[in-house]
Amino acid sequence: MSYLPVKRLFSAPSDEEVEARGWIYRARSSGAIVFLVLRDSTGIIQVTVKKGNLPDQEFEAARGVTVESSVMVRGRLFDDKRAPGGKEMRASGFTVVGSAQTFPITEYQSEELLLDHRHLWIRSREQTAVMKIKAAAMAGARDWLKENDFTEVTPPVLTTNACEGGTTLFKLKYFDRDAYLSQSAQMYLEALIFSLDRVYSITPSFRAEKSRTTRHLTEYWHLELEEAWVDYRGNMDIQEQMVSAMVEGVLKNAGEELAVVRKDIEPLKAIVPPFKRVTYSQAVDMLNGQGYELGWGCDLGAPEERALTAEETVPVFVTNYPKECKAFYMKEDADDPRTYACADLLAPSGFGEIIGGSERETDLNKLVARMQEQDICMEPYEWYLDLRRYGSVPHSGFGLGVERVVKFICGLEHIRDAVPFPRTVSRVYP
Ligand code: NSS
Numbered sequence: 001m002s003y004l005p006v007k008r009l010f011s012a013p014s015d016e017e018v019e020a021r022g023w024i025y026r027a028r029s030s031g032a033i034v035f036l037v038l039r040d041s042t043g044i045i046q047v048t049v050k051k052g053n054l055p056d057q058e059f060e061a062a063r064g065v066t067v068e069s070s071v072m073v074r075g076r077l078f079d080d081k082r083a084p085g086g087k088e089m090r091a092s093g094f095t096v097v098g099s100a101q102t103f104p105i106t107e108y109q110s111e112e113l114l115l116d117h118r119h120l121w122i123r124s125r126e127q128t129a130v131m132k133i134k135a136a137a138m139a140g141a142r143d144w145l146k147e148n149d150f151t152e153v154t155p156p157v158l159t160t161n162a163c164e165g166g167t168t169l170f171k172l173k174y175f176d177r178d179a180y181l182s183q184s185a186q187m188y189l190e191a192l193i194f195s196l197d198r199v200y201s202i203t204p205s206f207r208a209e210k211s212r213t214t215r216h217l218t219e220y221w222h223l224e225l226e227e228a229w230v231d232y233r234g235n236m237d238i239q240e241q242m243v244s245a246m247v248e249g250v251l252k253n254a255g256e257e258l259a260v261v262r263k264d265i266e267p268l269k270a271i272v273p274p275f276k277r278v279t280y281s282q283a284v285d286m287l288n289g290q291g292y293e294l295g296w297g298c299d300l301g302a303p304e305e306r307a308l309t310a311e312e313t314v315p316v317f318v319t320n321y322p323k324e325c326k327a328f329y330m331k332e333d334a335d336d337p338r339t340y341a342c343a344d345l346l347a348p349s350g351f352g353e354i355i356g357g358s359e360r361e362t363d364l365n366k367l368v369a370r371m372q373e374q375d376i377c378m379e380p381y382e383w384y385l386d387l388r389r390y391g392s393v394p395h396s397g398f399g400l401g402v403e404r405v406v407k408f409i410c411g412l413e414h415i416r417d418a419v420p421f422p423r424t425v426s427r428v429y430p
Helices: 056-063 111-116 125-147 186-196 232-253 255-261 280-289 302-309 364-373 379-389 402-410
Strands: 018-030 033-040 043-050 070-079 087-098 171-174 177-181 198-206 219-228 276-279 316-319 342-347 352-359 395-401
Touching (some): 125 219, 232 342, 255 402, 276 280, 302 352, 342 402, 352 402, 364 379, 395 402
Antiparallel strands (some): 070 087, 171 177, 198 219, 316 342, 352 395
């Protein structure tokens, strides 16, 4: 007899014995009956173990079983209105595979304790649901990228140059020289479009962010894409289609999990192209109209992003940021040279930035002048500048924070719950 996943037990015929295996989610006994709830990756089911229906030794094993022990159960399925999902399994065989010591996590634990026991807490239903939603979102992106002829590539994580400024670099000893953990694969993707045209990568990115916020991790998963022959407007078209495909993938393949983590899934159905587009200057005017006192040139932080998107139902692109707010590699906008041809994508309902993207500067002289202005040491970037020397081509790309998107899709308060083992300023264990 083969083992059925818990989810499949609900449709198993009642006249046949079936076997299941998993972990004890709840256990309670009263005299000659033991009530158990069995959990596996697919769901939970009630199991009743009655003395006399199985060998005494197995009944005793069920009576003494502890929460989170791994077990194998044999039995038949019966309708029972009081049981979760309307079915229960009545055991005719019960084996403990790995007995659990008293589980350190019970109801109403402090956030700190849960984080210290993250390796155990990830078994919870909410965490399991979030991980499945994340997988569905990433699969949605990969499917869309494949359909649209993007090649997945594998850039390095050990690098010798910054992409997003020196202040958030993690430095490490690389034999007898210094190296850094990558902040972004962008520059390597830029090198790869010369042979592959349309590329993307999904890698960890590292930011030594001292800020303790609900949207910053020091290690996060970064989906980055680069495309030749595309300007920043075309770049936005790609982003809105890909983000919509991620949400659609979740709605289609992780609907049950969504119901575990959020009350209302309707707002997600509105995430379809076209997304809203406003310029930075328009955004500043809108914010100042709401009582902010922003000068042109101020960067938009979390509160401003929240205010801009609080009432929106679709994501919002904010385009054409002033040069002083953004990185040196972006293309100057021909229509407004005070700005770059760039856009950040902000998720609706106040969730804030999920993507940063731009057209890239292709003019070698402009790039070099800008780097000199900003006192950037040229040597580690020589290879990057070569890309402008040998067959330079108009191109654009972006980076999407996978956990930021999952936080938005799941409606999570804190980004750390979008990753099984969060890394933040105060946490690298477990
Ligand atoms: O710094 S970004 O805005 N842009 C880049 O790194 C570009 N070099 C990407 C590219 O064009 N290939 O980061 C991109 C996204 C940003 O919108 C967030 O969604 C996410 O990466 N991000 C983060 N997520 C979690 N934690 C932290 N600290 C974080 N920093 C950025």
